Amino acid sequence: MQYRVKLFLFFVFFISNHFLAQTYKNANADIELRISDLISKMTLEEKIGQMQQLNLWQMNSKVIDTVAKGKVGSFLNAGNKQDKIKLQKAAVEKSRLGIPLIFGRDVIHGYKTVLPIPLGQASTWNPDLVKRGTEISAREAAEDGIHWTFAPMIDIARDPRWGRIAESCGEDPYLASIIGSAMVKGFQGNDLKSANTIAACAKHYVGYGAAEGGKDYNTTLIPERELRDVYLKPFHAVVKAGVATLMSAFNDLNGVPTTGNSFTLKTILRDEWKFDGFVVSDWTSVDELIKHGFAKDGKEAALKAVNAGVNMEMVSENYTKYLKQLVESGKISTQWIDELVAGILRIKFKLGLFENPYIRNFEESTILCKTNKAIAKEIATESVVMLQNKNQTLPLKTKSLKSLAIIGPLADAPKDQLGTWTLDGKAKNTITPLTAITKEFGETIKIKYVKAMATCRSNDTKYFQNAIDAVKQSDAALLFLGEDANLSGETHSRAFINLPGNQEDLITELSKLGKPLVLIIMAGRPLTFGNITDKVNSILYAWHPGTMGGEAISDIIFGKTSPSGKLPVTFPRTVGQVPIYYNHKNTGRPPSANQLGRTLGTPENPEGFASYYLDVDFTPAYYFGYGESYSSFNYSDLTLSKKNIDFNDTLKVSVTVANTGKYKAKETIQLYIRDLYASVTRPVKELKRFKKVEFIPGETKKINFELTSEDLKFYDINMQYNTEPGDFELFVGSSANDKDLLKTNFKLTGSKEE
Ligand code: GLC
Numbered sequence: 001m002q003y004r005v006k007l008f009l010f011f012v013f014f015i016s017n018h019f020l021a022q023t024y025k026n027a028n029a030d031i032e033l034r035i036s037d038l039i040s041k042m043t044l045e046e047k048i049g050q051m052q053q054l055n056l057w058q059m060n061s062k063v064i065d066t067v068a069k070g071k072v073g074s075f076l077n078a079g080n081k082q083d084k085i086k087l088q089k090a091a092v093e094k095s096r097l098g099i100p101l102i103f104g105r106d107v108i109h110g111y112k113t114v115l116p117i118p119l120g121q122a123s124t125w126n127p128d129l130v131k132r133g134t135e136i137s138a139r140e141a142a143e144d145g146i147h148w149t150f151a152p153m154i155d156i157a158r159d160p161r162w163g164r165i166a167e168s169c170g171e172d173p174y175l176a177s178i179i180g181s182a183m184v185k186g187f188q189g190n191d192l193k194s195a196n197t198i199a200a201c202a203k204h205y206v207g208y209g210a211a212e213g214g215k216d217y218n219t220t221l222i223p224e225r226e227l228r229d230v231y232l233k234p235f236h237a238v239v240k241a242g243v244a245t246l247m248s249a250f251n252d253l254n255g256v257p258t259t260g261n262s263f264t265l266k267t268i269l270r271d272e273w274k275f276d277g278f279v280v281s282d283w284t285s286v287d288e289l290i291k292h293g294f295a296k297d298g299k300e301a302a303l304k305a306v307n308a309g310v311n312m313e314m315v316s317e318n319y320t321k322y323l324k325q326l327v328e329s330g331k332i333s334t335q336w337i338d339e340l341v342a343g344i345l346r347i348k349f350k351l352g353l354f355e356n357p358y359i360r361n362f363e364e365s366t367i368l369c370k371t372n373k374a375i376a377k378e379i380a381t382e383s384v385v386m387l388q389n390k391n392q393t394l395p396l397k398t399k400s401l402k403s404l405a406i407i408g409p410l411a412d413a414p415k416d417q418l419g420t421w422t423l424d425g426k427a428k429n430t431i432t433p434l435t436a437i438t439k440e441f442g443e444t445i446k447i448k449y450v451k452a453m454a455t456c457r458s459n460d461t462k463y464f465q466n467a468i469d470a471v472k473q474s475d476a477a478l479l480f481l482g483e484d485a486n487l488s489g490e491t492h493s494r495a496f497i498n499l500p501g502n503q504e505d506l507i508t509e510l511s512k513l514g515k516p517l518v519l520i521i522m523a524g525r526p527l528t529f530g531n532i533t534d535k536v537n538s539i540l541y542a543w544h545p546g547t548m549g550g551e552a553i554s555d556i557i558f559g560k561t562s563p564s565g566k567l568p569v570t571f572p573r574t575v576g577q578v579p580i581y582y583n584h585k586n587t588g589r590p591p592s593a594n595q596l597g598r599t600l601g602t603p604e605n606p607e608g609f610a611s612y613y614l615d616v617d618f619t620p621a622y623y624f625g626y627g628e629s630y631s632s633f634n635y636s637d638l639t640l641s642k643k644n645i646d647f648n649d650t651l652k653v654s655v656t657v658a659n660t661g662k663y664k665a666k667e668t669i670q671l672y673i674r675d676l677y678a679s680v681t682r683p684v685k686e687l688k689r690f691k692k693v694e695f696i697p698g699e700t701k702k703i704n705f706e707l708t709s710e711d712l713k714f715y716d717i718n719m720q721y722n723t724e725p726g727d728f729e730l731f732v733g734s735s736a737n738d739k740d741l742l743k744t745n746f747k748l749t750g751s752k753e754e
Contacts, residue, residue, distance in 0.1 A: 024354070025098075031349045035342050041097060044334075046070045047341045048323045050099065051306075053280060053314045059083050067101065068094035071320065073344060074280075074312060076104040076150075077423075081359055084145040092357045100357035102348055104280075106423055107149035107187075107198070108167060109133075111140035113372040113547055114418045114425030117488075117524055118153060118183075120383035120543030122169040122568035123627075125668040126692050127182035133379050134186025136372045139196040143367060144424075145359040147351055148199040150247060150280075152183035154234035155204055158581040160572065161214025163492030166420050166524030166544070168209060170568025171581045171624060173230050174687045177237035179568075184243045192244065193352035195360040202238045204249030204282055206264050207231045211251060214578065216493045220251045225680065225715045227253075232264075236273060244277045244347045248310050250285050257292045259285040260301075265309035278311035278343035287316035298322060306332055311340040368429060373548055380545040380552035382666070385565035386538070386628040393516045393537035395559025395630060396476060403446040405470040406434055407510070408480035408503075409453045410522045416456070419544025420489025420524055429547055433480055433520070436550035441558070448474060456484045457501040464509055476516040478557065479507065479536070485544060488524025497575050498528050511535035520553060526571040530600060530621055541565070562630035562665035564692070566735070571622035574600060576613070582624035582736035583683040587611045590684075591618045625670050625687070625735035631661030631697065635669075638732050638742040645709070646750035647723060653705040655732045655742065659695035668692045669703050672736065674729040679717035685736055705732075709748060725749055 023029045024038035039047070050073035056063065059079055066072055067090040078084050084103055091101045109115045115133045116123075124130060134151075141149060154176050157165040169176035180202065189197035207227060211218035222231060235246065246269070248259040258264060259281050269275045286305045287298065295301035302318035303326050313319040326332045348354065366372055386394070396404075410416060414430035434449055441447070452467035454460075471477045481503045486492065498504070499521075510517060517536040521527065522544055533539065540563065542553055555561050572580045591612035596619065598604050603614040612618035634657070641652035657669060671689040675682040689705045709723040716722045725748045733741035 027355050031346060034349055035345050038097065038099070038345060039338050039341060042341070044324055044327055044337070046097060046099075047337055048319055049073055050341050050344050051312050051319045051323070052317065053104065053312050055315050056083065059086065063087070064090045067091050070095040070097065070099065072101065073099070074102045074104060076314065078103050081145050085358060088357050099345075100348060100353040102147045102199075102351065102353060103145055104148040104150060104201070105141060105146045106151070106421055107137050107141045107146065108151045108153065108421040109419070110376065110546060111137050111144075111424050112367045112426070112429070113137070113140060113376050114422050114430075115376050116380050116383045116545045116549070117166045117419040117421075117543050118169055119166050119524070119568060120545060121379060122175060122179045123385055123543065123565040124379060124382035125175070125566050125568075125690055126382055127178050129379055129382060130179055131182040131186035132375050134183045135189070135196070136366065136375055138187045138189070138198045140367045140372065142195060142198055142360070143362055143365055146198060147353065148201065148245065149187060150201045150203060151187070152180045152200065152238070153203050154180035154238065155207075155209035156231050156234065157209040157569065158579045159209070159211070159214035160497050160526040160569070161493050161495060161575065161578060162209060162211055163216055163420075163488045163494070163524065164209070164490055165569065166488040169234070171570060172568065172583065172687050173233035175568055175690070176234040180234045180238050181241040184238050184241045188242065188244060192347075192350045195356075195362065199244035199347055199351060201245040201247050201280065202235055202243045203247035204251075204258070205235055205246045205269070205279070206249065206258055207253050208249040208251045208258070214493050216491045217250045220253050222253065224719060228715045228721075232268065239269070239273050239275050244350065246275070246277070246279045248279055248281050248285060250282055250288065252292055252294075257285070257289055257294050259310055260289050260294055260304040260308045262308040270309060276343060277347055278340070279309060280312040281305060281310045281314050283314050284316040286310065286313045286318050299326065302326060303331055306340065307336070309340070311343045376546055377548035377552050380549045381555055381561055383543055383545060383565050384553060384556055384563050385541040385567055385626075386563035387541055387622055387626070388533060388536070388539040389628055390537045394518060394557060396518070396557055398441065398444065398558060401445055401475050403448070403474040404437075404441070405467070405474035405477040406437065406447060406449045406480070407452050407467045407470065407477055407506075409451055409456050409458075410482055410484070411449060411451070411478070411480035413484065416484040417522060417544060417549050418546055419485050420492070422485070425547060431548055431550040433478070433550040433553045436554040437478075437557075440554060446474075452506055453501060453503070455501070456482065456487070456503070459502050461502065461505065464506060467506065468509060468513065471510050471513050471515050474515065476518065477510060479510065479517060479519045480522065481507070481519065482521040482523040482527065483525070485524070495575070497525060499532075504529070504532050507532045507535050518557065526569055528572060528574055528621065530573050559630065559663075562663045563627065564629060564666035564668070566625050566627040566668045567622055568624070570620045570624045573616055573621045577616060577620070580620050583686055585681050586684050623735045623737040623740075625668070626737065626740070627668075627735075629661070629665045629667065630663040631659050631665040631695070633667045633695070633734060634658045634660045635733055635742050638744050640730070640744060640746055642746065644747045644749050646748070647709040649708070651707045651746060653707065653730065653732065655703050656700060657693070657695070657703055658700040659697055662697045664694065664696045666692055666694045667734065670733060670735070671705050672731040672741070673707070673712065674731070675712065675714070676727045676729065678714070678724050678726060680714070682714065685731065687736075712748065723748065
């Protein structure tokens, strides 16, 4: 062979060899090549290091040394920018292979510009808007060197006693799937390498929201069919949307804690859904396998969590302590460790951390910028749900309004207004309702503010008189009541869910003055307040609306915009009705309309044998999907393209909606179905589509939807995900309440799809 050819081949071989030798550092190489190259170079200790996440209680030389030895793969709450740079330098420049750290943080509903709590965001029924919210949150967090957020929380929550319902997207699997996917797309964008995006983490996988009694961390018993048809649905949706990571939960699921549950973590998540990101445990939930009585000690906890499929242990250090001996003793296979480590490295490569391990330089900061505040305000405005508006009291007419009383502990509560899980948002940036209203109308309307209660939970009446005097001297009064931020969120479950303290007494006293009262409730959950609804004219439910909540609420009260929020969760009349949710089963003895009307707490004589209570109406206080507007909407002409469809057809649905009022307003048109009979019992309604549409006064629009047999699937008697032929009802309207819905029906014919 000619010398020159030999030289060329040698050159090619040498370069490619060198090239391959550094493949994992080659940004142009295929990620899977980079992963396998890197893993082939790693020691077992280094692999285990990637599987350990630590919380940075405080920076010290020991931590730096641990990182430099490649014993940590991630930190959460890793201090300020300088701390992150120090830690990253130790990882990238001092550790043997220079694998960068991934920094996680709970960016749950905004970073420094705080958005409404997720339950409020779900109330917008506006996924595009919610996506914009997580986009700006990702960018703000990225500016502080955060790579990864522990959001969205998409636990289906049917129990308002559970404090974490505040962090959820509500009770419905379809709405939670749409809103949760929008949040993921906003956080992650189209390219995780972009400086403006961060990795998302769907949590808490799975079934955490079904905690018995609504008591946080409590046992969950969920039959597989309910697990698949309800609780897993949003997680499957976000996995299909490309979520980078999931977080295993605290709860014991049918006797097997989710952090040690190979059925959910392996069979479903990996084998069925082909998920190739990584799972981080929740805070010490690996260690808690011991307390669950599922592991004898830390070693068995590590064994069970790893073998089930938890890639990374958060805060507790059983992986660091025991995985080496577990692998060397053959209890855990090297192949499985490699697969778990590959999942972590895959996300680090996708994030571009090997190329950009340090905080990017941004031209200018977007933190708390005007655009971000405007988006936060838009979400807050669309999250507010109007539950009542007697005599069209709202919007207040500024022309005739000369004096206004602003009453209550939440009128000017900048920290509480931000809601639970606000780690980086600061109270000083909050625009409260008092601030917003005074700023806009303080010159033209005589405003009297009285807090009236020391806190939301006060039980004394010593300030009531000041409030009574202020309302007496005013044309109308705004009452800002509800829960402070600490009454919801993690570990903050409540056995009673009425207005805290003696807020009801305050309302009762003020209602005696004969002035129009507008009640604005801020809360992290549905509350029960049936005792006072006839004592106030209007009720706005504002959740915890975040940094810009004050301006949002003011714009609604004074008519700059019409309320358009819809409830993402059913409101019970009393906590005794819980759990109560719209997509329930029919039972063999459903109550009928003539069994309505029981007044709270007065046992009635039983009328027939049906599924109801003697001492309260069987219907909720407010239905899923409910929310009033300043305008009014008329639904008509519900038509289907066919009355009989087969498995390959597309069913076209159309309905005419008219804005019959005098305000420009948005309406969320909801489409539900009911499968009348099947191999297993089916819910009386299931949300399958919705559209939020703006109408100018008098405008009529034809709204169209499409359904296929795919939308009718469920887990049948053989636990197969199937559609079954049969008769269906289809509903379109403004809430899950039958009286707000037009109804039609169709038949699904034919056998299984070819
Ligand atoms: C908490 C929460 C979880 C959060 C994690 C890190 O206990 O359960 O939602 O992301 O720990 O803060």
